[in-house]
Amino acid sequence: MDFLQLAGKRILIFGVANRKSVAYQSGKVLEEAGAEVIYVVRSEARRDSLAKLLKHAPIFICDVEHQQEIDQLAVDISQQYDTIHGLVHSIAFADYSAGWLPFHQTPRAAFLQAVDISCFSLTALSNAFSKLLDPEQGSVVTISISTTRMAAENYGYMAPVKAALDSSVCFLAKSFSNFSKVRFNAVCPGLLKTSASAGIPGYVDSYLFAEKATLRKEAVQTREVADTVAFLLSPRSSGINSQGIVIDAGMGTNYFDKEIVSEQT
Known part of the structure; x- marks a missing residue:
């Protein structure tokens, strides 16, 4: 039974890094639901490293930091496919090479690069694929934080x-509503065990604390995030638009x- 009504739907996924990534897990859930998944990665090296992992799925290259690559990707995709039913934006980058700094000392270049890659890329990709997205049932999902x-x-x-990304979801939903029924939503997970998070200073301690703070005393799993992504891409979620769905196991x-509080006394 095709409960999610995703069989035969064509979904474009940006941001696969490895097996632990939200993008990869989302692709697996979608494939299990019968969707046709097209992957986009940022470099030839990344494509080569993922070729065996993604098996026979088509893999395109696009570094979203460069508008000309986004434009070319849209051309390449449109030449092979007449319609895209969904787009998953699982892209984030932050340059922590300067080490931990107080927020007021944030390097301008690092902040603006993070906004460009992690936030503005959603708007740039949505614009580039605006004519290819299914105007009746198209759905765009990005990955934010809880x-x-x-x-x-x-x-x-x-x-x-990420706050700018959340706001962009609302404005994109409103903008696209002028000419289509394409929906925009964010999945907002709590702390996850991914390779991307490993690059955040002190992340392990935060992750372990967050796990204690969940109602079930078990951290959010990447697969749970992927399941929500699939639901938001599905026609079954047709009434959900311009929202951020928090996946934090009650944290x-x-x-x-009381257990956490008692540890401090």
Whole structure:
């Protein structure tokens, strides 16, 4: 039974890094649901490293930091496919090479690059594929974070960048509503065990604390995030638009868990 009604749907996924990535897990869930998945990675080296992992799925190259590559990708995709039913934006980058710095010392170049790659790329890709996305049932899903209102020192300037991404989802949904029914939503997971997160200073300690703070005492799994991505791409979620769906296993309501509080006394 095709409950999600994704069989035969063509989905474009940006941002696969490895087996642990949200983009990869989303692709697997979609393939299991019968969707046709097309992957886009940022370099030839990344494509070569993922070729065996992604098996026979088509893999295109696009570094979203360069508009000309986005434009060329849209041309290449349109020459092979007449319609795209969904787009998954799982792209984020932050240059932490300067080490941990107080937020007010954030390097301008690093912040602007993070905004460009992690946030503006959603708008640039949506614009490039606006004529190819199914105007009746098209769905665009990006990956944000569970909250941008918690000032975690080690996450630094990426929280404001993700806040801009969340806002972009709303504005894109409104903008596209002028000529289509394409929906825009964000999946907002709590702390995940991914290779990307490993590059955040002090992440392991934050991850272990977050796991204790969940209602079930078990961290959010990447597969759970991928399941939500698939749902938001599905016609079954047709009434959900311009939203951020939080996947944090209840952490956001459990900061005063008695076990955590008792550890401090």
